[in-house]
Structure formats: structure tokens, C-alpha cells
Amino acid sequence: MKHISHALIMAAGRGARMMPITENIPKAMVAHRGSTLIAIGISRIRKHIENVHITVGHKKAMLAQHVISHDVASIFNTEGKGNAWWVYHSLLRHLDEPVFVLTCDNVTEIDFERLAADYFEKNSPPCMVVPVSPVAGLDGDFIVKDGPIVRELSRTTERHSNLYCSGIQILNPAAINAVTSPTEDFYQLWRQLIEKQMLLCSDVLPHKWFAVDSIEQLQRLALDTDDHEQSLKVAV
Numbered sequence: 001m002k003h004i005s006h007a008l009i010m011a012a013g014r015g016a017r018m019m020p021i022t023e024n025i026p027k028a029m030v031a032h033r034g035s036t037l038i039a040i041g042i043s044r045i046r047k048h049i050e051n052v053h054i055t056v057g058h059k060k061a062m063l064a065q066h067v068i069s070h071d072v073a074s075i076f077n078t079e080g081k082g083n084a085w086w087v088y089h090s091l092l093r094h095l096d097e098p099v100f101v102l103t104c105d106n107v108t109e110i111d112f113e114r115l116a117a118d119y120f121e122k123n124s125p126p127c128m129v130v131p132v133s134p135v136a137g138l139d140g141d142f143i144v145k146d147g148p149i150v151r152e153l154s155r156t157t158e159r160h161s162n163l164y165c166s167g168i169q170i171l172n173p174a175a176i177n178a179v180t181s182p183t184e185d186f187y188q189l190w191r192q193l194i195e196k197q198m199l200l201c202s203d204v205l206p207h208k209w210f211a212v213d214s215i216e217q218l219q220r221l222a223l224d225t226d227d228h229e230q231s232l233k234v235a236v
């Protein structure tokens with residue numbers, strides 16, 4: 001079976017909504033379950049994908065040192081750049097194979113083997129977004145699609161869709177560079193692919209997904225995790 005060998009975690013953001021925590025540490029290093037958000041993400045991904053790359057920006061030296069200790073494949077400084085800058089301007093732009101992409105604040109459990117199989121069964125598109133069911137209290141863009149082809153991403157089309165765009169995706173940097181104009185913003189990148197009918201939506205949803213964008217959401221994640229672990233203990 002075909003295999004995805006590369007993943008990238010975007011961790012360059014300032015985490016302004018998580019102040020004052022992020023005054024002293026980057027958002028990716030916020031503590032969770034005795035570790036950090038990004039360390040847990042790296043550990044989960046590396047069970048399935050050997051090469052994990054990281055983008056850094058805010059407090060980049062601190063974060064770079066942290067992820068180096070977790071043996072990542074490479075680190076890209078994207079400070080002051082948009083979230084899609086690396087697709088067109090880093091060394092990864094030459095990579096003609098799929099890259100699993102997510103942000104450091106995505107806490108997810110997903111069947112990587114099923115997701116990879118779905119991507120290859122869809123003929124390895126330039127980009128395939130991973131949908132999630134809407135979560136109460138979390139904002140997101142609704143996916144309007146025709147079969148696997150994404151027609152629209154919008155926050156105002158709830159009546160037409162029951163799927164969120166999670167921000168998780170599989171993309172081929174070389175293929176994207178071949179069919180789009182350089183942009184620093186993923187919304188602009190996706191818009192170009194939508195116009196060409198080249199943005200696809202996966203049929204595989206995560207078993208669990210949560211995005212941590214504020215202190216309140218971090219507290220909610222901690223409570224949900226404690227409740228889940230307690231339920232497992234009771235079940236045993």
C-alpha cells in the first residue's frame with residue numbers, strides 16, 4: 001500500500017487569544033497531559049509518519065530547541081509570513097509527494113492508514129482537506145461539496161453542510177506549485193484549487209478533534225481528557 005512519509009505541523013502563530021500564557025512561551029509549548037501540545041502531536045504522528053517538519057515564528061528559538069529534542073526532520077522559520085508561505089518558498093516546495101498538514105493546536109485522533117488510503121484512492125489530488133463534525137463553541141468554515149469535490153468554504157452556509165474544514169489536510173507541494181500562483185494564505189490557495197475543481201474532501205473523519213485557540217478551550221480540553229481517562233478507568 002502507498003504510504004505518506006512526511007507531515008508538517010504549523011506552529012508559527014503568536015497565540016494572542018491565549019495570553020498571558022503565550023507571553024512567555026509559544027502556543028505550541030502550552031502544557032497538556034504532562035507534556036506540550038506540539039510534543040503530543042509529534043508523538044502521535046510519528047507512529048505512522050517518519051518525517052515530521054515544523055514551522056516556527058513567535059518565540060522561534062525556544063520552540064526550535066523544544067522540537068529538536070523530539071527529533072523532528074526539519075524546522076522552517078516563517079516568522080512574519082502567512083500560513084501557506086512554506087508551500088511556495090521552503091525546500092518542501094520541491095517535494096512531489098503527499099504531506100500530512102495540521103496546526104499545533106489541533107488535538108486529534110485519526111486513522112492515518114484509512115486517511116492515506118482515501119487520499120490515494122482519490123488519485124492523489126494536489127490537496128485534500130479533512131472534515132470534522134461541528135463542535136459546539138468552536139468556529140469553523142463549512143464545507144460545501146459535490147461528491148469529493150469542494151465547491152465552497154464558508155462560515156455562512158450552515159444550512160447546506162454538516163461538515164467543518166478542520167484545518168487538517170494532505171497536500172502535494174510540487175503539484176500545488178504547478179497549478180496555483182504563490183500566496184501566503186491557505187484560503188487563497190484553496191480558492192484557486194476550488195476554481196480548478198482540484199480541492200477534494202476526505203471521506204475519513206477523525207475519531208476525535210478539538211482546536212485549542214483560547215485559555216477557555218484549553219481548560220475545556222483538559223476537562224474532556226480527564227473525563228475520558230476516568231471513563232476508561234471505570235470501564236476497566
